Amino acid sequence: xxxxxxxxxxxxxxxxxxxxxxxxxxxxxxxxxxxxxxxxxxxxxxxxxxxxxxxxxxxxxxxxxxxxxxxxxxxxxxxxxxxxxxxxxxxxxxxxxxxxxxxxxxxxxxxxxxxxxxxxxxxxxxxxxxxxxxxxxxxxxxxxxxxxxxxxxxxxxxxxxxxxxxxxxxxxxxxxxxxxxxxxxxxxxxxxxxxxxxxxxxxxxxxxxxxxxxxxxxxxxxxxxxxxxxxxxxxxxxxxxxxxxxxxxxxxxxxxxxxxxxxxxxxxxxxxxxx
Amino acid sequence: xxxxxxxxxxxxxxxxxxxxxxxxxxxxxxxxxxxxxxxxxxxxxxxxxxxxxxxxxxxxxxxxxxxxxxxxxxxxxxxxxxxxxxxxxxxxxxxxxxxxxxxxxxxxxxxxxxxxxxxxx
Numbered sequence: 574x575x576x577x578x579x580x581x582x583x584x585x586x587x588x589x590x591x592x593x594x595x596x597x598x599x600x601x602x603x604x605x606x607x608x609x610x611x612x613x614x615x616x617x618x619x620x621x622x623x624x625x626x627x628x629x630x631x632x633x634x635x636x637x638x639x640x641x642x643x644x645x646x647x648x649x650x651x652x653x654x655x656x657x658x659x660x661x662x663x664x665x666x667x668x669x670x671x672x673x674x675x676x677x678x679x680x681x682x683x684x685x686x687x688x689x690x691x692x693x694x695x696x697x698x699x700x701x702x703x704x705x706x707x708x709x710x711x712x713x714x715x716x717x718x719x720x721x722x723x724x725x726x727x728x729x730x731x732x733x734x735x736x737x738x739x740x741x742x743x744x745x746x747x748x749x750x751x752x753x754x755x756x757x758x759x760x761x762x763x764x765x766x767x768x769x770x771x772x773x774x775x776x777x778x779x780x781x782x783x784x785x786x787x788x789x790x791x792x793x794x795x796x797x798x799x800x801x802x803x804x805x806x807x808x809x810x811x812x813x814x815x816x817x818x819x820x821x822x823x824x825x826x827x828x829x830x831x832x833x834x835x836x837x838x839x840x841x842x843x844x845x846x847x848x
Numbered sequence: 849x850x851x852x853x854x855x856x857x858x859x860x861x862x863x864x865x866x867x868x869x870x871x872x873x874x875x876x877x878x879x880x881x882x883x884x885x886x887x888x889x890x891x892x893x894x895x896x897x898x899x900x901x902x903x904x905x906x907x908x909x910x911x912x913x914x915x916x917x918x919x920x921x922x923x924x925x926x927x928x929x930x931x932x933x934x935x936x937x938x939x940x941x942x943x944x945x946x947x948x949x950x951x952x953x954x955x956x957x958x959x960x961x962x963x964x965x966x967x968x969x
Binding site for chain 2: 667668670671674675677678679681682685695698699701702703704705707794795796797
C-alpha cells in the first residue's frame with residue numbers, strides 16, 4: 574500500500590515536473606518566437622536604414638550628375654555659339670579674301686604695263702569682269718579744251734558718246750567736283766536703255782585732287798542686281814590706281830614718241846653728207 | 849593632282865581664277881587664251897576640269913565645248929562656263945551643248961572653288 578502510495582507520489586512529482594518542463598518549453602518557444610520577431614523587426618529596420626543611406630547616396634549622385642549635365646549643356650551651348658561665331662567669321666574672312674583677291678588682281682593688272690592702250694584695255698576688263706558693268710565709257714580730260722573726251726567704251730559705240738564740258742551734266746560735275754556719283758534709285762534704271770548723259774555710276778579718275786578723267790557706267794549685266802561692298806572698294810581703287818596707270822602710261826607713250834622723234838632727228842643729223 | 853585648264857582671253861580673269869584654284873590642294877593650273885589654244889593644251893596635258901569663258905577671240909567657249917564633247921578622248925572632262933552672259937537662254941544653250949555648270953561674272957572665288965572641287969573624283 575505504502576509502495577503504491579510512493580509510486581503515485583513519484584508519478585505526481587514526475588507529472589508535475591513534466592508539466593513544468595512543458596510550461597518551460599512553451600515559454601522557451603514563446604521567447605524564441607518573440608526573439609525571432611524582434612530579429613525580423615531589427616533586420617527590417619536595419620534594411621530600411623540601409624535603403625535610406627543608399628537612397629541618400631543615390632540622390633546625392635543624381636544631384637551631382639544633374640549638375641554635371643547642366644554644366645555640360647551650358648558648355649555645349651557655349652561651343653555651339655562659338656561654332657556659329659567661327660562659321661560667320663569664316664564667311665567674313667572668305668568674303669574678305671575674295672575682295673582682297675579682286676583688289677590685288679585689279680591693282681596688279683593696272684600697273685603691269687606702261688602701254689597706254691593696254692592700260693585702257695585693262696581698265697575695261699576690270700569694269701566688265703570684276704564690277705559687272707555692261708555698258709560704260711572711259712573719258713579723259715583734254716586740258717587744252719577743258720573737255721572730257723571719250724577714250725574707250727564697252728557695250729556702246731565711242732561715236733555715240735558725246736564729249737562733255739567740265740561742270741556740265743552729271744559727268745562734267747563729277748569731273749569738276751572730284752566726287753563719285755551713284756544713282757539714288759538703282760532698281761528703276763537697271764533695265765532702262767543706256768543714256769550717255771545719265772550714267773548710273775560716275776567715278777572720277779584722280780591723282781590726289783587732280784581729275785584726269787572719269788569712268789561712266791550706264792548699265793550693269795542682267796545678273797548684277799546691285800553693288801556690293803567690294804564694288805565700292807574697286808571704284809575707290811580705280812579712282813586712284815587707274816588714274817595713275819593711265820597718266821603714267823600716257824606720259825611714257827608720249828615721251829617714247831618724242832624720244833623716237835629726237836632719235837630720228839639726231840640720226841638725220843649724223844647722216845648729213847660732209848662737204 | 850588635278851589639272852585645271854582655264855580658258856580665258858582676259859589676263860585679269862585668268863589671274864583671279866588662278867587665285868581661287870591655287871587654294872585647292874595640289875591643283876595645277878594650265879592657261880589658254882582661246883578655244884584653239886585650249887585644244888592644243890588638251891592634246892598635250894591630262895586635264896581634269898575645264899573652266900572656259902564664252903566670249904573669246906579665235907574660237908569661243910561654246911565651240912570649244914562642242915568640239916570637246918565630240919572628241920572621244922576628252923568628252924568626259926567636266927566643263928564649267930564662266931561668262932558675263934547672264935540670260936537664262938544663254939545658260940540653257942551652254943548646258944545643252946554639253947557644259948556641266950554655268951557661272952556668271954563677277955565670280956565669287958569661294959563659289960568657284962566649291963564648284964570645281966565638286967567635279968573631282
